[in-house]
Amino acid sequence: MSLDPSLVLPPPARPGDPLSAIDTPALLVELDAFERNLARMQARADAAGVALRPHAKAHKCPAIAQAQLRQGAVGICCQKVSEALPFVLAGVPDILVSNEIAGPAKAALLARMALHARMSVCVDHAGQIAALAATTAEAGSRLDVLVEVDIGQERCGVADAPAVLRLLEALAAHPQLRFKGLQAYHGAIQHLRGHAERAAAAARAAERTAAVLAELQRAGVRCEVVTGGGTGSVEFDLASGVYTEVQPGSYPFMDADYGSSEYGDALRFEHSLFLASTVMSCGNGERIVLDAGLKSLAVDSGLPRVWDDGRESGSLVYAAANDEHGIVRSREAGQPRPALGSMLLLVPGHCDPTLNLHDELVAVRAGRVEAIWPIAARGLSR
Amino acid sequence: MSLDPSLVLPPPARPGDPLSAIDTPALLVELDAFERNLARMQARADAAGVALRPHAKAHKCPAIAQAQLRQGAVGICCQKVSEALPFVLAGVPDILVSNEIAGPAKAALLARMALHARMSVCVDHAGQIAALAATTAEAGSRLDVLVEVDIGQERCGVADAPAVLRLLEALAAHPQLRFKGLQAYHGAIQHLRGHAERAAAAARAAERTAAVLAELQRAGVRCEVVTGGGTGSVEFDLASGVYTEVQPGSYPFMDADYGSSEYGDALRFEHSLFLASTVMSCGNGERIVLDAGLKSLAVDSGLPRVWDDGRESGSLVYAAANDEHGIVRSREAGQPRPALGSMLLLVPGHCDPTLNLHDELVAVRAGRVEAIWPIAARGLSR
Numbered sequence: 001m002s003l004d005p006s007l008v009l010p011p012p013a014r015p016g017d018p019l020s021a022i023d024t025p026a027l028l029v030e031l032d033a034f035e036r037n038l039a040r041m042q043a044r045a046d047a048a049g050v051a052l053r054p055h056a057k058a059h060k061c062p063a064i065a066q067a068q069l070r071q072g073a074v075g076i077c078c079q080k081v082s083e084a085l086p087f088v089l090a091g092v093p094d095i096l097v098s099n100e101i102a103g104p105a106k107a108a109l110l111a112r113m114a115l116h117a118r119m120s121v122c123v124d125h126a127g128q129i130a131a132l133a134a135t136t137a138e139a140g141s142r143l144d145v146l147v148e149v150d151i152g153q154e155r156c157g158v159a160d161a162p163a164v165l166r167l168l169e170a171l172a173a174h175p176q177l178r179f180k181g182l183q184a185y186h187g188a189i190q191h192l193r194g195h196a197e198r199a200a201a202a203a204r205a206a207e208r209t210a211a212v213l214a215e216l217q218r219a220g221v222r223c224e225v226v227t228g229g230g231t232g233s234v235e236f237d238l239a240s241g242v243y244t245e246v247q248p249g250s251y252p253f254m255d256a257d258y259g260s261s262e263y264g265d266a267l268r269f270e271h272s273l274f275l276a277s278t279v280m281s282c283g284n285g286e287r288i289v290l291d292a293g294l295k296s297l298a299v300d301s302g303l304p305r306v307w308d309d310g311r312e313s314g315s316l317v318y319a320a321a322n323d324e325h326g327i328v329r330s331r332e333a334g335q336p337r338p339a340l341g342s343m344l345l346l347v348p349g350h351c352d353p354t355l356n357l358h359d360e361l362v363a364v365r366a367g368r369v370e371a372i373w374p375i376a377a378r379g380l381s382r
Numbered sequence: 383m384s385l386d387p388s389l390v391l392p393p394p395a396r397p398g399d400p401l402s403a404i405d406t407p408a409l410l411v412e413l414d415a416f417e418r419n420l421a422r423m424q425a426r427a428d429a430a431g432v433a434l435r436p437h438a439k440a441h442k443c444p445a446i447a448q449a450q451l452r453q454g455a456v457g458i459c460c461q462k463v464s465e466a467l468p469f470v471l472a473g474v475p476d477i478l479v480s481n482e483i484a485g486p487a488k489a490a491l492l493a494r495m496a497l498h499a500r501m502s503v504c505v506d507h508a509g510q511i512a513a514l515a516a517t518t519a520e521a522g523s524r525l526d527v528l529v530e531v532d533i534g535q536e537r538c539g540v541a542d543a544p545a546v547l548r549l550l551e552a553l554a555a556h557p558q559l560r561f562k563g564l565q566a567y568h569g570a571i572q573h574l575r576g577h578a579e580r581a582a583a584a585a586r587a588a589e590r591t592a593a594v595l596a597e598l599q600r601a602g603v604r605c606e607v608v609t610g611g612g613t614g615s616v617e618f619d620l621a622s623g624v625y626t627e628v629q630p631g632s633y634p635f636m637d638a639d640y641g642s643s644e645y646g647d648a649l650r651f652e653h654s655l656f657l658a659s660t661v662m663s664c665g666n667g668e669r670i671v672l673d674a675g676l677k678s679l680a681v682d683s684g685l686p687r688v689w690d691d692g693r694e695s696g697s698l699v700y701a702a703a704n705d706e707h708g709i710v711r712s713r714e715a716g717q718p719r720p721a722l723g724s725m726l727l728l729v730p731g732h733c734d735p736t737l738n739l740h741d742e743l744v745a746v747r748a749g750r751v752e753a754i755w756p757i758a759a760r761g762l763s764r
Binding site (some may be wrong): 005006007008009010012023024025026057070079080082085088089098099100101102103105107109112113115116124126127128154155156159187229278279280281283284287288289291292294295296298299300321322323324325327340341345352353356357358378379381382 | 386388389390391392394405406407409439462464467470471481482484485486491494495497498506507509510531532536537538539541547569576660661662663664665666669671673674676677678680681682703704705706707709722723734735738739740741760761762763764
């Protein structure tokens with residue numbers, strides 16, 4: 001199709017390049033901090049005797065899933081059926097779709113994937129069970145099924161143990177669908193700022209989960225797996241005695257939103273994800289204009305922070321995001337500003353939807369590009 | 383790489399499918415409304431004797447650019463060099479990168495594209511001119527150059543006519559860089575809600591542009607092209623007598639943000655862009671949960687609206703977006719709610735970054751899929 005073989009978009013960088021050679025905007029992961037984050041989480045899960053199943057919705061990147069599995073993760077979570085496909089193709093052997101699914105196309109793809117990996121999925125309605133039963137019967141595959149319980153988020157999930165028991169009756173008619181346990185996740189807790197406030201909210205959620213488990217046990221139902229938790233609550237989830245498995249997603253990166261919360265010492269993670277951007281216009285007055293706006297950085301959880309020499313910049317603030325422009329202002333009038341063409345590193349406000357804007361992640365170490373990792377599940381939201 | 387040839391993600395729909403067969407979330411364009419929008423804008427530009435150069439940053443879709451060119455557009459705008467590449471490859475003959483560019487990789491790609499299409503680009507600093515001169519000299523290509531003037535947005539652009547004249551001196555040293563005129567755009571005006579308020583702001587911006595033009599004319603400089611304007615201001619820009627060319631981008635779609643403003647009768651556009659989503663969980667109480675959240679819908683300019691039978695739903699409100707979930711509530715307690723598996727259509731809050739989340743646009747007419755259009759420039763932000 002190309003008119004000219006040279007008319008192709010080069011990659012943003014090549015292994016061996018210095019940071020200054022990266023074509024921006026480009027999403028970077030700083031490997032030393034990233035690897036420390038992975039090791040820290042795995043060590044804490046191991047010490048607690050709780051399985052770690054990191055959430056791949058945060059990174060959508062098979063290379064990162066493989067790094068997590070090498071550390072000791074028991075598998076990964078995905079949030080969407082289509083999102084799981086690149087991980088199955090990359091050989092990830094155990095994937096929980098930690099969500100309900102709707103529509104025959106999704107159930108059919110999930111049933112086919114279950115011929116190649118151990119797949120599990122959540123339900124909160126008998127209609128979902130019927131769809132999964134039909135497609136697994138057609139594909140000749142088996143699925144593990146978790147019932148999602150609403151532990152206070154008021155999103156998906158059944159309300160109580162009797163509702164779980166009604167779904168187990170529906171499941172029992174389909175031997176290819178095996179009951180694995182409960183999905184019990186509370187997203188809003190993750191982003192509570194104070195350590196004590198988050199501890200209290202996580203305790204209430206764990207109590208609700210424990211109450212459902214006790215009632216199920218009285219009815220003779222054992223849950224092999226109780227899975228949930230996230231980067232904000234994981235310290236408390238690991239200690240709760242309720243969860244057999246935790247699902248944190250953002251801990252490899254630590255975005256600016258999570259970075260604004262208070263943590264205990266043992267589970268403090270480092271910023272490892274940065275958007276490299278370039279000063280494209282010097283503007284007038286105190287502003288400079290970067291080449292990175294809404295289409296390179298998700299702003300749903302706040303604007304990015306300007307990073308400088310291992311900490312938040314004391315002199316520059318990312319003040320506004322347009323579609324393709326970022327407006328950066330000096331904190332105080334008269335301070336020197338970066339020149340046209342200078343590269344600035346930004347800590348994204350929210351890692352998950354920021355990674356979902358990019359096709360590749362530039363892995364850097366000690367100021368050099370080490371690898372380019374495809375974000376293979378980017379955009380796979382079905 | 384695939385373990386199994388059937389282990390591929392099917393397209394969200396196929397031509398001929400009814401709406402109900404679309405796998406969600408999927409971005410739809412309703413062709414009848416879309417075509418009326420294209421024709422309406424072109425007719426008004428033609429009547430005003432002003433060239434129409436639609437902004438492709440809104441759609442990133444070569445099929446749409448070709449439809450705009452067939453209607454009479456003189457070319458397109460892109461906002462990024464990499465974004466222009468799929469349009470050059472699709473044969474679009476005339477592209478303005480309506481923005482400054484930073485870094486040697488971008489200048490080099492632009493200079494190579496200029497061997498295949500008539501390319502123009504904006505500058506507001508002599509350093510940009512030096513980079514363009516070097517790469518065009520190396521590629522053996524020519525570029526048209528516009529000087530961007532800040533007409534009140536306080537983003538990019540030089541402040542006044544003397545600054546334009548200084549850049550023209552720098553340009554004059556490079557015969558392969560031809561001065562084409564002025565870029566004069568004011569993004570904030572586009573989204574002012576009231577018709578009279580928007581008219582007044584557009585008039586002030588046009589006055590600033592006219593003042594620069596008059597001072598340039600006194601200095602013996604003629605601007606062949608004065609280009610700017612957007613979907614919100616285009617009615618006033620066409621009548622201003624200042625612009626030779628307008629750059630609206632959102633008018634084919636009309637997102638919910640633009641839909642919240644007041645328009646004159648002649649340039650009222652119709653919603654044609656919808657996100658098809660499915661009820662994936664019935665929740666408890668008054669809520670339902672859709673399979674479309676932040677990763678399928680940009681929320682920077684507000685949440686989407688639920689669409690029902692050609693108008694905003696009177697009974698359902700999209701109340702919150704999580705990463706992969708949308709929480710929909712009834713406007714009043716006790717109203718009937720769509721059942722599990724029902725499809726809902728949503729009008730996105732902001733079209734540009736929403737299209738930037740999707741790889742394809744499902745073109746529908748009279749309730750059937752007519753075509754699948756690749757959003758070929760999605761994610762191309764360099």
